[in-house]
Amino acid sequence: MEAVLFAITAVLGVAGGIGVIAAREPVHSALGLLLALLSLAVDYLLLDAQFIAVLQVIVYAGAIVVLFVFIIMLLRATGEAPRDRSIVSPGVAGVLGTVLAAALLVAAVTARSPMVPVDPAYGTVQHVGRALFRAYALPFEAASIALVVGMIGAVALGKRAQIVVAAPSRTGTAASAQQPAARSVAAGTAGEPRS
Amino acid sequence: MSVAPPLYLALSAVLFTLGTVGVLVRRSALIVFMSVELMLNAVNLTLVTFARVHGGVDGQVLVFFVLVVAAAEVVIGLAIIVNIFRARDTVDVDDVDLMRG
Numbered sequence: 001m002e003a004v005l006f007a008i009t010a011v012l013g014v015a016g017g018i019g020v021i022a023a024r025e026p027v028h029s030a031l032g033l034l035l036a037l038l039s040l041a042v043d044y045l046l047l048d049a050q051f052i053a054v055l056q057v058i059v060y061a062g063a064i065v066v067l068f069v070f071i072i073m074l075l076r077a078t079g080e081a082p083r084d085r086s087i088v089s090p091g092v093a094g095v096l097g098t099v100l101a102a103a104l105l106v107a108a109v110t111a112r113s114p115m116v117p118v119d120p121a122y123g124t125v126q127h128v129g130r131a132l133f134r135a136y137a138l139p140f141e142a143a144s145i146a147l148v149v150g151m152i153g154a155v156a157l158g159k160r161a162q163i164v165v166a167a168p169s170r171t172g173t174a175a176s177a178q179q180p181a182a183r184s185v186a187a188g189t190a191g192e193p194r195s
Numbered sequence: 196m197s198v199a200p201p202l203y204l205a206l207s208a209v210l211f212t213l214g215t216v217g218v219l220v221r222r223s224a225l226i227v228f229m230s231v232e233l234m235l236n237a238v239n240l241t242l243v244t245f246a247r248v249h250g251g252v253d254g255q256v257l258v259f260f261v262l263v264v265a266a267a268e269v270v271i272g273l274a275i276i277v278n279i280f281r282a283r284d285t286v287d288v289d290d291v292d293l294m295r296g
Binding site for chain 2: 002010055116
């Protein structure tokens with residue numbers, strides 16, 4: 001039963017991962033990411049990590065993917081235009097990826113450690129929370145500071161005044177050569193609030 | 196019947212590789228970001244697997260912190276991407292390759 005469930009989630013997870021990197025539309029990539037994250041949540045349940053599985057669904061699938069979709073909608077991002085200039089060609093990336101996957105798979109398969117039996121309370125909120133607030137109390141507080149810094153940073157970056165200062169008078173040569181009309185329109189409206 | 200740990204690690208390896216390839220080949224900053232999230236999740240799966248193998252809770256606590264940092268990172272990163280888009284009208288990483296200008 002568990003093996004069947006794992007097989008299903010593995011297939012769905014890999015399919016989602018392929019969807020992330022292969023989809024032409026960013027929204028489809030976000031949906032692929034959602035599929036992969038939910039499959040991993042099921043895997044966490046199979047590994048007796050209920051708390052982490054719930055966090056995965058709430059934080060990753062709930063908050064982070066929604067944020068991605070929101071930004072995609074905000075930027076009206078569409079598929080990337082075909083371009084001859086690229087840092088790494090897909091062929092080279094495929095070879096590098098194969099080498100990396102082979103190395104990681106060899107390391108994974110040679111890890112010969114059987115699972116120890118655990119009691120039913122393993123991985124519950126109570127179990128993880130106790131470790132979190134006792135042994136890891138200081139890192140926990142540091143994590144809250146990281147979240148506050150993230151919040152302040154997002155507010156500071158999202159402020160309108162900063163954008164006008166950051167708007168460059170001279171844009172990149174390659175981009176301006178390709179789309180001169182769009183560039184001038186964007187430069188003309190950069191100072192005004194856009195809806 | 197439980198699943199052997201190497202299978203979880205193998206799934207994690209495949210997902211991490213997919214994320215790496217995504218970072219290498221895609222030029223949209225949003226997709227690159229999603230690929231990074233995929234890599235983070237692959238590492239999380241490894242951590243949870245080894246926590247289960249050893250019966251300890253430390254790996255799960257580490258996953259919790261990875262989640263927190265990933266949330267903060269996504270917020271900041273997407274704000275930066277929005278700023279770049281407003282200034283340059285593009286999220287293509289190849290178009291944003293100058294330190295200044």
